[in-house]
Each structure stands twice: as C-alpha cells, then as structure tokens.
Amino acid sequence: MKVNIFEHADTQSRIEYVSDSGICETTKGVKQHSGYFSVGEGMNMWFWFFEARKNPEKAPLVAWFNGGPGCSSMIGLFQEHGPCQFYNGANTPTNNKYSWNEYANMIYIDQPVGVGFSYGNNNVSSTATAGPYVWKLIQNFYASFPEYKSRDFGIFTESYGGHYGPGFAQHILSQNKAVAAGTVKGEKINLTGLGINNGWINPADNYKALIDYAANNTYKKLISAQQQQSYLNTYQTRCVPALNRCWQSGSNADCSSAMNTCKSSIESPLSRGNFDVYDVRQPRVDPFPPQTYLKYLAQPDIVSKIGAKSKYQECPNGPLRKFSSTGDDSRNYLPVLNQVVNAGVQVLIWAGDTDWICNWMGNLATANTVDFPGKAKFASSPLIPYTVNGKKKGEFKAVDNLSFLNVYEAGHEAAYYQPEASLQAFIQTMQKKAVFGT
Template sequence: MRFFTPLLAPVIALTGVALAAPTVSHDKRSLVEREGVVYNVFEHGLTGARIEFVNNSGICETTKGVNQYSGYLSVGTNMNMWFWFFEARQNPSTAPLVSWFNGGPGCSSMIGLFQENGPCKFTGSSTTPVNNSYSFNNYANMLYIDQPIGVGFSYGTDDVTSTVTAAPYVWKLIQAFYASFPQYESRDFGIFTESYGGHYGPEFTKYILDQNKANAGEKINIVALGINNGWYDSKIQEKAYVQFSYNNTYKPLITESQYNTYLSRYTNNCLPAINKCYSSGTNSACQTADNTCYNQIEGPLSSVADFDVYDIRAPSQDPNPPENYVTYLNSSAVKTAIGAKSTYQECANAPGNKFSTTGDSPRSFLSELSSVVQSNITTLIWAGDADWICNWFGGYDVANVIDYPGQSAFAAKSLAPYTVNGKEGGTFKTQDNLSFLRVYAAGHEVPFYQPELALQVFIQTLKKGAIAST
C-alpha cells in the first residue's frame, strides 16, 4: 500500500549506500539450534552476507512436497532483512524465480503473501489460514522480501532514505540467495510489486540491469516487471486524483464545481512545486512538493466523503482485506516456527519517515520505467479500478507516455476487453513488450479481489509475452 500523509522532517542530503565489507573468504554452511528450532546458516564469501533460515516450517504452505525457507539475510552491520521463500508447486526445478515487494514506503511484503498472492490466505474472521488455490507459487518460485530494515520482520539499523538507496540492498539479498540456493541461478527472474512499487519496481529492475552490464556478482536473468496500482510520477498522478474523484465508474466523490476548484489547485500550487522538485532535485524542493500536493489535493480529497482510499466502494471504517494475519504472525508459536526474531510491523513509520526526509514520494520514476521497457523487459502496468490512492486513471496515463520504440503505437490503441475463460474481467492493450490492464471490481490489492485473473496475468507476463484473453 501507499501512505499519503507527508511528514515534515529536517532536510538531509541523499547519500550512497555503504555495504558491509566481506567477513569471510569463502562460503560457509552450518546448523544452529535455538530453543528447539534448527536454523540453517550460510555465510557468503563474496559479499560477507549471512543468511539464517528455517527449513520447511509447515506454516502457510501445506502442499505436500513443496519446500519453503524463512529467515534473515544480514545485508550489513546489524541489518537483518527478512525473507520468506516458497518453492513452485509445479515444476520447481525449472520454474522462474520471482521477488514480491509491497510498498509504503515502509510496508511489509507479508501483506502480499497473506492477503494477496501467497500459498495461504485468511477468510472472514478466521484465525488460521487456509490454502490459496490461486497462489502465485502455482507457477513460480516466490521470494517475499521485507525491505528496508524495520519493515515487517526485518530489524536492526536502517540506512535507507530513498528508493535509490534501497536498491543495492535488494540486489545484495538476491546475490546471497543465489549463493545459498545455487539451483535458482540462471532462472528467468521477475519482480512483481504494487503501490510504492511504482518507485521500487523501475529502480530495482534498472539497478539489476546496470549491475549485470557491469558484470557485478552473479547475473540476474531478469525478464519481467509487473506493477499493480503503482505510484510512478506525481505530475501525472496528482492530477489523476482530481479526475478519478469526479469521474470514476463507481461513485462521484466531488461535484463539478469542486472538480474545477481542485484542478485549479493542482495547476496553480501542486504542479509548480512538482516541477521545481523535478528541475532542482533537492530534498527541500521535493519535500515542499510532497507537502503542497498533499495539503492542496490528496488530504482534502481523501476526506470529502466516507470511503476507503484503497477501495472506493467500501466505507473508511470497513476496509478490505481482513487483518487477521497480523495477529497470526505475532503469535509466539508462529514466530518460533518460521524463525522470526522481531515483532511484526505491517507498515512501520520509521522507514517511511526517512523517505520523507529526501522527498522521495514526488520524485518521478518514469525515466527508470522507460529504461526498463527499452531494455526489452516484459512489463505489465495494471490496476484495480476501485482503488483511489493509486488509481487506474493515473496508471493508464503513465503507461501511455512510457518512452520506448512502441510508444506511439501503444498510446494510439484503445482498450479492449480482457477475459478469463470467456468472462470479461477488465480492459487492456499491448504493444511489443508493454501491456496495460484495468481490472474490474478490484481495489488496491488486485489479487485479493480477482485472484483467478491475477494468476493468469502473472503467468502470461512471466512467459515473456503480451497478456491475452482466454
């Protein structure tokens, strides 16, 4: 999910990431037992990273013969990043590897695991999960990562202050994962993400491509990027708040007079602040843009009526999906079983506050997204059409201006029905390696609302082709 309340904080300069120096000269493996739980320990000679994980906890994935690993990767001194890996239910020895990231910034990828596309899910008021027959690990080996430090089960020192400074830690985790589990090297690799993933996805993917080009570490064979309800570019998406609030297909939130008022606020206040952020790139200018646009657009619009910003159809006090999984993850029995060493925080304030100090939210990642598409990565921009906070109007406008050879042809195309087994579930268009999909009757967390469609789209994208109706 995406937080939309900017936080005032002292201005600091963007800095590079200093990764820990290697502490061992070769890979080491060992077993450690604590309180009756056996941890596998792997020390990576190349990077000095240390992975400590539990093998086959029996939590969440209960399909016979499907392996899972959960634990921590040390990406620096007192920097412990949580990961949870699930083997593919079918053909795990050849299936692609996919990393899932939730957004925030500061929100846990356990949201995606338990509420959206993981091997298990909660229904109603249940206190224990049940099997998810539309899990993404039906097709791919899935790696869920809590980043930056302080998010979810990750704990320790958090040096990340921006999307750009987050990328090297993610790359390092994948490198150490490959070293610990070499059977997944050279597989097709994909990144799927949502919400603030409109920042994370383009930057992480571009960073991986740059590292590949520099022959740094093990090559990551990245072939696909999928972002649903993403936050990419403030100039485009702040205006979309006004347009969607007035003209969405569910219920108008504002009158025509209010629409004109907010559009004027965008043009006269928000847009100039964003332009200054873009042109100067300074933390102070981007903080000012964040605060100005929130105070003029996002904040007031979010309270003009009683609605859930993540699903416009629901009242603000009755949001979906259910939060049962949070209590479940904080039970001592579950934490012990999976090897978690901290209290679970779904969306932690501290990491998000650090992003606010650099004005990260209004910074555009459209250029990075364009670079990814230009690199021939199969790219899917999709969105549930009931989401307000990262609404499909803005996502569609972003998709139409992605700079790549097929841009003119893509922008000229109209949306056509997208079907799943003959049933229309949205509208879409494709050109070359770029696809856009609007998903009907879905809020911010698309796979929760339309699981069958989401799995179909996921598989089609990982097959490195345009999405298509079935």
C-alpha cells in the same frame, strides 16, 4: 525447529533461516524457507521463500515487494497471492489455489530494514538507496540456493512499488553490465519481467488522477464537477510547479516541499470523504480486505516456527520518515521505467479499478507516455476486454513488451479481489508475453 546458519565470504553475509516450517504452504512436497540475510552491518533483511508447486526446478524466480514506503511484503503474502489466505473471517489460513507459486518460485522480501520482520540498522532513505540492498539480498539468495541462478527473474510490486519496481529493475540491469565488465563481483540476474499494480510511478499523473477519479469513476462520485474544476486549478497552479522544481533541481528540500504542497492541497482534502481510499465501495472506518493475518503473525508459536526474531511491524513510521526527508515520493520514476522497457523487460502496468489512492486512470496516463518504439501505437490503442475463460474481468491493451490492464471490481490489493485474473496476467508476463484474454 532446525535453524540453518551460513557465512558467505564472497558476499560477507550471514544467512540464518528455517526450512519447511509447515506454515502457510501446506501443499505436499513443496519446499519453503524463511529467515534473514544480512545485507550490511547489523542489517537483517527478512525473506520468505516458497518453491513453485509445479516444475520448481524449471520455474522462474519472482520477488514480491509491497509499497508504503515502509510496508511489509507479508501483506502481499497473506492478503493477496501467497500460498494461503484467511477466508470468511477464519483465524487460521487455508490453501490458496490461485497462489502465484502455482507457477513461479516466489520470494517475499521485507525492505528496507525495520519493516515487517526485518530488524537492525536502517540507512535507507530513498528508492535509490534501497536498490543496492535488494540486489545484495538476491546475490546472497543465489549463493545459498545456487539452483535458482540464471533462471528468469521477475519483480512484482504495488503502490509505492511504482517507484521500487522501476528503481530496483534499473539497478539490477546496471549491475549486470558491471558484472559482465568485471568491475563488480556477482551473478547476473536474468531480469525478464516487471509487474506494478496500482503504482505510484509519475506523481504528476497520480495527483491529477486523484481528482479525475473522484469526479468520474463508475462506482461512487466523490466530488462535483465544480469541485473538480477547483481542484484542477490548484493542481496546475500549485502542485505541478512544485513537482517541476523537484525534478529540475533533484534536491531533497524541493522534493519534500513538492510532496507537502501536493498532499496538503489535493490528496489530504480529497481523502476526507466517507470512503476507503483503497476501495471506494467500502466505508472509511472498515478497512478491507480484513487484516486477520496480523493476529496470526503475533502468535509466539508461529513466529518461532518461521524463524522470525523481531516483533512484526506492518508499516512502521521510521522508514517512512526517512523517505519523506528526501522527498522520494515526489520523484518521477517514468524516466527510469522508460529505461527498463527499452531494455526489453516484459512490463505489466495494472490496476484494480475501485482503488482511489493509486488509481487506474493515473496508471493508464503513465503507461500512455512510456517512451519506447511502440509509444504512438500504444497511446492510440483502445482498451479491449480482458477475459479469463471467457468471462470479462477487465480491459487491456498491449504493444510489444508493454501491457496495461485495468481489473474490474478490484481494489488496491488487486490480487485479493480477482485472484484468477491476477494469476493469469502474472503467468503471461513471466512467460515473456503481453497479456491477452483467454
């Protein structure tokens, strides 16, 4: 396998990658690249790029980030919306006709360093400290593949991506201003779209929704009305005051304390029932969707073909511990999301409705409080059916450049369960449109 190695003076970065490995994307003539960008001293960040299957020379560029914090984006690639999927318990992947590279040039990124196939030094301990490395990776990508400069650019993410998405988007927007002013050297990133499914954006909304969903979801009642009231009392007297202290002081100590308080009093006891926190229809002991891809990415010949240099780690503890030390989980990313929406970026907040841990009720509560010119109209608008070719797949509402979509019969990894509806919503957002039924 030919390995391409480049050194870039402008970004002081080393790029090492292989092209057209034949792994995952088997569509004839569709290019792919996988390998590493150095984003700092001894910091090797893994990327896997797939060209769009249609009109790649005009298609937008979209970066995908899984959450965690500290989980690999290979989850999204192999379990959700990448060019291949493991169907019916198969050991080898086959073509996914609903892959997001049907429409966009897709780059899947393992960050921070230490996650997935990324390896080396990791000094990232928060969403705010992660953003600059992501910006640098995109700059390095443009330097290596200049044909993608100035394309429409999107960020799609899930779960802890409720922090990552707004955080990375806002950093890109601020860097664009600095590039325009000449105070930072780099390329403008033409950010046009942001999508967050089952996101952890505003912890106050998310923790309350853990209680509300447990009591009121349409699939599986997890607690009684009496238990619900007890948990809501705990939420108001313990969790909310702790979160407010975190938001007022911004200190690592207050934010870590808030995380420990809310998790121990609400999330942990609620999650002990016999259900999968990512899909309440599934039993606790049977994680879903199946993780067949883990064995695949452990095969030495596959690792060699894609140019990976480290053992794959799906969600290692090291990066998570660093985020915990700063209490990043407790920080509220709604104010940052407000800035992104007000900058004119097309934003989609969406959720699979069988997920408990970052459920649709919490995501809807957050979407309803986004502070933008259409706020009052958005908050008062009802959810209406979301159809795909006339079939009802969920419910949605949209005002201006903000959309909310609740996807029926879909868990945390929404695109796995409802690939057709997810691809439709993805394309609409990257076309700079509010979502709409077809």
